[in-house]
Amino acid sequence: MKQFCDNFDYQIKIDELREILGCDFISLAIAKSASEGSEITWQYASGNLNDRYKRIVLHSGKGIAGIVFKTGKKMVVDNVEKEMHDKELFNYPILVSERLRSLVAFPLYQYSRVAGVLLVGYREEQRLKPQLYDELNQQCPEAHIGAFEIKGLSV
């Protein structure tokens, strides 16, 4: 299965998105195909504090990307500190290494299956606004980013 459009630069796209949305961190996780063991890795990141995201390997059901990947539904956390128990936080390494305080993670579909995750994060609480969805809709024509369709863009 071909995962990417050859001529689409995801890095430039998420850098742009981060500037327009005014968020602190955007990352794109893409899953390997099932035969390779369905591992999920954060492949592109913008606004990252360090390179820890590159080394994190998630499995379906584990971590932010794993959960969104498994459920196929977007995940919204408005206040990490309040909504997540301190102990639980360690199941979400990306939140810790990037010190995110509010975030939304969208499933990315390809051939009507979840193939990746788009994470938009802030290092402050309660930064998720309805305009975020409008702007994402505007910036991603037909809710597409490269070869993927972003699900859950309506509020």
Add this chain to the structure above:
Amino acid sequence: MKTLSGEVSKQLLEHMFNNNIEPMFFFDARGAMIAMNPAAENILDPLDVQQLYNAQGNDNFCLTCRGYTTEKELTTCLNCYMKNDSANFSSFQIYLKTRHKGVIPFSASFQEIDSNGTRLLMLRDLTRQLATQETLYRNTMMKNTIKAQEDERKRISRELHDSVAQELLSSLVDLRVLKYLNVPDEVLQKLQHTEASLTRLLDQIRNLSVELRPSSLDDLGLEAAFRSHFKWIEKNYGVIVEFIAELHGTRYNSEVETVFYRVCQESVLNALKYAGVDEISVRLFETEHFLEMVVADKGQGFDLNKRDSKGTGLGLYGMKERAELVGGELLITSQLGQGTTIHLKIPTRREE
């Protein structure tokens, strides 16, 4: 027994009454207070002392006494020592209301000292002894809990690894055989899906087993177990653990190895939770009489004397307990902004 002259014995008794640090109370046959020594007056509320002397009633000591300990209850008034002559009250625990410390336990003896029925209640402050006892009890409990937890983990992990995973593997092999039989494409495709999900399941079970307790720790030793654990850390949290092993595959007592593994696990987890670093270094080495490990990070560090822990606060305590379990020693040094170092040192008893 040497008989003392009346003068000497009277003098001694007077000294004992006035200077003994153990409180003494004298009661008459009806249970009314006759006298108490200065030590007794000191531990009680002055108001209560007044009342005890003034009151004529039988139960006036109940003002101070909060009951005594039986096999059934910590404090009870059932079969009060004042009233029950037949029972043996040569040594028992009593709770009294005191001036400064509230209700506290004393070790007491209660006896008749003359034919008129005059009785003496003597006390000894037990607070310190009880505290010592409790600490001892807590330590033993903690050690037993740790051991029980470790044993249980080992059992479940073995079970998962040896029977559940094996069983699953053999059905997976069966499933693969099906591919070479003459089956329609449709079935084949479905089969591939099943195979993929079973493989995932097998992976998860193996992960679970290793997370509980790595069998490599028992089979291959510390270095191998550490290496695979650090690889797992790197994959899960993106933190690199720089591991320097100088043991060259030497094996130790399994208890010692377990302690090292758990302490290392806990310290590395602490470092990646709270230190905010990308790299942690672990050095495992042997000196003349000790097996030692140093886990160090260059992260935020913390104030060792402050009590406001970020986590449960049990982690460091548990590590110390584990170290003590095998006669070892745990040194924690940390400075704000300078990072944290955990040094574990255990005397070696190499496996023959």
